[in-house]
Amino acid sequence: MDRQTLIGPFTQLLPMTGLPLKGALKDEQLPVIENGGIVVSKGKILKIGVFEELKSDEVHIYRIEGESVCLPGFVDSHTHICFAGSRARDYAFRNAGKTYLEIAKAGGGIWDTVTQTRKASQKDLVHGIVARSKSHLNNGVTTIEVKSGYGLSVDEEVKMLRAIKLANSKTKVDLVPTCLAAHMKPKDWSKDKEYLDVIANILFPLLKSENLAHRIDAFVEESAFSPQEIKPYFQKAKEMGFDITVHADQFTTGGSQVAVDFGAISADHLETSTEKEIQLLAQSNTIANALPGASLGLGCAYTPARKILDAGGALSIASDHNPGSAPMGDLLTQASILGTFEKLSNTEVLAGITFRAAAALRLSDRGKLEPRAMADFVMFPTDNYQEITYHQGQMKPSQVWKQGEPIFQND
Numbered sequence: 360m361d362r363q364t365l366i367g368p369f370t371q372l373l374p375m376t377g378l379p380l381k382g383a384l385k386d387e388q389l390p391v392i393e394n395g396g397i398v399v400s401k402g403k404i405l406k407i408g409v410f411e412e413l414k415s416d417e418v419h420i421y422r423i424e425g426e427s428v429c430l431p432g433f434v435d436s437h438t439h440i441c442f443a444g445s446r447a448r449d450y451a452f453r454n455a456g457k458t459y460l461e462i463a464k465a466g467g468g469i470w471d472t473v474t475q476t477r478k479a480s481q482k483d484l485v486h487g488i489v490a491r492s493k494s495h496l497n498n499g500v501t502t503i504e505v506k507s508g509y510g511l512s513v514d515e516e517v518k519m520l521r522a523i524k525l526a527n528s529k530t531k532v533d534l535v536p537t538c539l540a541a542h543m544k545p546k547d548w549s550k551d552k553e554y555l556d557v558i559a560n561i562l563f564p565l566l567k568s569e570n571l572a573h574r575i576d577a578f579v580e581e582s583a584f585s586p587q588e589i590k591p592y593f594q595k596a597k598e599m600g601f602d603i604t605v606h607a608d609q610f611t612t613g614g615s616q617v618a619v620d621f622g623a624i625s626a627d628h629l630e631t632s633t634e635k636e637i638q639l640l641a642q643s644n645t646i647a648n649a650l651p652g653a654s655l656g657l658g659c660a661y662t663p664a665r666k667i668l669d670a671g672g673a674l675s676i677a678s679d680h681n682p683g684s685a686p687m688g689d690l691l692t693q694a695s696i697l698g699t700f701e702k703l704s705n706t707e708v709l710a711g712i713t714f715r716a717a718a719a720l721r722l723s724d725r726g727k728l729e730p731r732a733m734a735d736f737v738m739f740p741t742d743n744y745q746e747i748t749y750h751q752g753q754m755k756p757s758q759v760w761k762q763g764e765p766i767f768q769n770d
Contacts, residue, residue, distance in 0.1 A: 364763070365418040367396030368410035370742040373430040374728035375713050381641075381673040384706040391744070395429065399734040402762035407728050421765075426742040427757060430709065431726050432501030432735030434716035435690050437627050437648055439506050439539075439681035440491040441484055441519050441526075444475030446683045453657065459582075469509070469543050472682050476509035476519070484522035485529065491680065491688065492530045497767055499737035499756045500690055503532055504677070504720055506576060508539030512547075513562045516540045520571040531766045535720050537604065538566055541577035541584055541592060552588065559595040567599065574624075578606040579614035586617045593621045602721060608632045609653070619643045625675065625719040629662045630654060637663060641670035646719045648675045649711070651697035652685030664701040675719040676711035692752025705748055734763035 372395025378384060396410030398418060406413055414420070449467040462468055476484070488505065495503055505523045510516040520536055527534040540558045548554040566572045575596040577589050583606075584592075593603055603621045607614025609628035615636040618626035626640060627648040640647050649662035667674050676697060680688030687693065690712055698708040717726030725733045739747050740757040747754055759767040 363398055363400045363405060363418045364421050365396050365398050365410070365413050366421045366760075367394075367413075367423055369395045369423060369429040369738070370426045371395065371428045371744055372397070372407065372728070373428065373709070373744055374407055375431055375710065376727050376729050378706070378710060378714070380715060380718055382671045383668040384704055384710055386704050386706050389706040389709075397429070397728060397734070397736065399763035402734055402764075404728060404730055404732050404734050406730060423738070423758075426740060427738045428741055428744045428747065429728075429736050429738045430744070431713045431728050432737050432759065432761065433499045433690055433712045434502045434720065434722070434726055435495060435500045435678050435680070435712075436504050436625070436675050436716040436719040437506075437650060437677035437679050438503055438688070439508065439679070440503065440688070441488050441505055441507065441523050442472050442476050442509050442682050443479035443483060443487065444472055444682065446471060446686070449683055450656070450686070469683060470546055472509045473511050473545075477515050481518050481522045481525070484519060485526045488523060488526035488534070489530050492526065492532045492534065494688065495680075495690070496530075496532050496759060497756070497769075498689060498691060498752070499759055501532060501735040501737070501759065501761050502535065502717070502720070502722065502725060504535045504537055506537045506539040507572075508542035508576070511540065511542065511545040513557065513565070516558070516562055517565060517571070520566070521569070524571060531761050535574070535722075536572040537574040537576050538562070538572040539576040539578070541589065543578060543583045555584075555588065555592045559592055563595065563599055563601070566601075573602055574604060575601040576604045576606065579617050580606065580609060581611050586613050589617060593617070597621060608636055612636055615640055615645075618645050624721055627677070627679075628653065629667075630660050632663055632667075634666075637666050637670050637672065640667065641672035646673040646675050646715065648677055648719050649697060650677055650679035650685065651693040652679045652687055655693065655696070656684040656686060661697055661700050664697060664703060668703070668707060673715055673718065674707070674711055675716040676708070677716065677719075689752050691747070695748040695751040698748060705745060708748055734760060736760050
């Protein structure tokens with residue numbers, strides 16, 4: 360909508376403004392505008408405030424009927440929705456008591472998805488990304504980070520990242536690509552260091568020349584890459600101007616130290632982080648990205664979110680949507696459940712999937728409803744925002760808007 364449009368009235372408007380990036384948040388701090396409205400033009404927010412006070416002869420009114428709570432479009436800051444195949448067998452094996460190693464030896468694990476993704480065409484991958492993005496959108500997610508990492512060779516990683524780029528042009532959701540070529544040690548390479556050298560020296564320049572990704576991720580773990588192995592890789596990435604993010608402390612510690620040492624935007628997972636790692640992250644500018652979907656899928660501990668916040672850290676929450684450990688992909692459900700187990704306030708949960716998640720992607724133009732921000736917002740059919748997390752993701756959005764346009768309506 361190029362003209363100025365006033366959207367509302369909303370029973371409650373939650374702009375998520377005036378809140379700090381780091382530390383604990385009380386619900387008393389949450390700004391709530393009763394009978395609120397948003398003025399948008401050319402995809403951006405011009406004004407927010409009380410609906411009646413925003414009326415003028417210059418603005419067209421898009422009236423919202425009935426009760427509604429409006430808040431910024433959700434940001435899912437860690438997903439793996441570019442993949443082929445299924446790992447339902449892995450899930451059944453885990454629930455039957457099989458270990459990760461036993462599942463891998465039976466042909467499961469990440470390598471199973473690598474094999475299936477390599478067999479898929481770029482067109483097939485695009486189709487899958489678009490379909491999963493639509494599901495996220497219908498649940499209120501307007502920005503999605505998407506990783507590669509199931510290719511594990513230069514050609515296959517390029518195929519994945521080209522698919523993500525093409526899918527971004529075919530969906531209303533914004534897709535933020537991340538290169539995760541260091542997801543695990545490829546079974547068809549004999550020397551791990553040689554693989555990382557090839558990726559850094561051949562793939563990194565391709566990412567730049569084709570504008571495929573500005574972010575580099577790696578799985579720092581005993582079953583993947585050690586801190587010592589990954590340091591030259593990240594050093595090369597930093598020298599070339601890439602942003603760094605790290606799969607850290609999922610099964611063993613060590614990754615969060617690497618993240619802080621390299622000034623990573625985020626350290627993701629953190630299920631095994633101890634007081635040492637919590638303090639390390641809290642005293643840094645690296646955002647702790649909790650992935651409760653992986654805890655649900657694997658049946659393991661949650662990220663120590665309460666301790667991270669109380670220590671003064673920044674906490675975002677993402678779905679980790681992937682075919683192996685986090686197949687659900689429902690961000691709001693997972694964030695609500697994390698809030699229950701970690702005793703997070705509603706404000707902390709909502710901050711974790713809006714402006715703090717946007718910060719984990721270095722995006723300053725979304726996650727808040729304020730002038731000059733992108734007009735991305737989601738509405739829920741209720742008169743009380745507390746109902747949203749209370750229903751643990753089962754209350755679905757009534758409308759989703761992207762860049763000032765209504766792109767989903769639940770009839």
